[in-house]
Amino acid sequence: MMANLLDGKVMSQEIEEGLKVRVAALKEQGVEVGLTVILVGDDPASQTYVGNKEKACQRLGIASRTLRMPADTTQEALEAAIMEANADPSVHGILVQLPLPRHLDEAHALALILPEKDVDGFHDVNTGRLCRGQDCVVACTPKGALYMLKQAGIPLEGKEAVVVGRSNIVGKPMALLLLQENATVTVCHSRTKDLAEHTRRADILVAAIGKPRFITADMVKEGAAVVDVGINRVDGKLCGDVDFEPVSQKASYITPVPGGVGKMTIAMLMDNTVAAAEKAVLA
Numbered sequence: 001m002m003a004n005l006l007d008g009k010v011m012s013q014e015i016e017e018g019l020k021v022r023v024a025a026l027k028e029q030g031v032e033v034g035l036t037v038i039l040v041g042d043d044p045a046s047q048t049y050v051g052n053k054e055k056a057c058q059r060l061g062i063a064s065r066t067l068r069m070p071a072d073t074t075q076e077a078l079e080a081a082i083m084e085a086n087a088d089p090s091v092h093g094i095l096v097q098l099p100l101p102r103h104l105d106e107a108h109a110l111a112l113i114l115p116e117k118d119v120d121g122f123h124d125v126n127t128g129r130l131c132r133g134q135d136c137v138v139a140c141t142p143k144g145a146l147y148m149l150k151q152a153g154i155p156l157e158g159k160e161a162v163v164v165g166r167s168n169i170v171g172k173p174m175a176l177l178l179l180q181e182n183a184t185v186t187v188c189h190s191r192t193k194d195l196a197e198h199t200r201r202a203d204i205l206v207a208a209i210g211k212p213r214f215i216t217a218d219m220v221k222e223g224a225a226v227v228d229v230g231i232n233r234v235d236g237k238l239c240g241d242v243d244f245e246p247v248s249q250k251a252s253y254i255t256p257v258p259g260g261v262g263k264m265t266i267a268m269l270m271d272n273t274v275a276a277a278e279k280a281v282l283a
């Protein structure tokens with residue numbers, strides 16, 4: 001049987017409708033929501049992602065500013081830009097697009113962003129709070145992936161969840177979120193032995209590997225919910241980390257690429273930005 005589609009396009013549109021109402025309510029109070037994006041260098045994928053974030057801000061009436069800095073930007077110049085945005089009360093969210101050019105110290109730069117303006121949820125304070133199950137800004141991609149599972153009513157408590165990938169941006173926070181939902185979580189990675197033995201146990205399988213069509217049907221349990229975080233370009237076409245057609249014959253739920261988690265990442269960034277503005281108003 002064909003799996004049910006977890007449709008990121010539909011779900012993100014619903015989220016945006018709710019956000020428009022919240023943005024309008026802030027406007028009524030005289031607050032224009034502001035997001036500053038810092039983009040260093042000219043990585044084509046990053047340019048596309050930042051363009052999509054700018055478009056989402058436009059749709060919602062959020063004032064977005066993108067600081068495009070050259071590839072040879074110094075650490076000092078990057079940090080000065082972050083500090084300026086920190087000090088600007090019209091900026092509620094700050095996002096430094098990753099990856100940064102290799103000569104820059106990413107961890108140091110991210111640690112400078114005020115945790116309450118860290119709409120990516122990458123600051124040590126936010127990752128630490130997530131780890132402890134405390135209220136925090138949650139990274140957009142795992143937050144969006146969890147939203148899709150919960151919105152579809154997929155049970156998580158007591159279920160076997162397997163996350164393939166251990167990045168700071170997706171794999172680790174995804175595992176923590178699933179743990180918070182009382183799933184039994186396994187994190188697999190490039191050194192995992194017998195990967196398929198793990199993935200075949202998964203009721204919930206999250207693929208965040210970065211290799212096109214890596215998860216094949218023989219690695220998936222019948223009836224599993226499969227979340228594909230991958231965005232890969234093969235012969236000019238986008239595809240995920242999951243071999244979509246055959247896996248969708250076996251899974252009960254699956255996210256497409258494009259039109260899946262990627263759309264949710266943007267929606268969650270907008271949600272984090274609006275929430276940061278709402279908290280600033282109350283502070």
Ligand code: GUN
Nearest residue numbers: 095096097098099120140
């Ligand atoms: N690069 C790839 N994904 C992301 C993301 O979610 N946030 C930022 N800042 N950079 C990224």
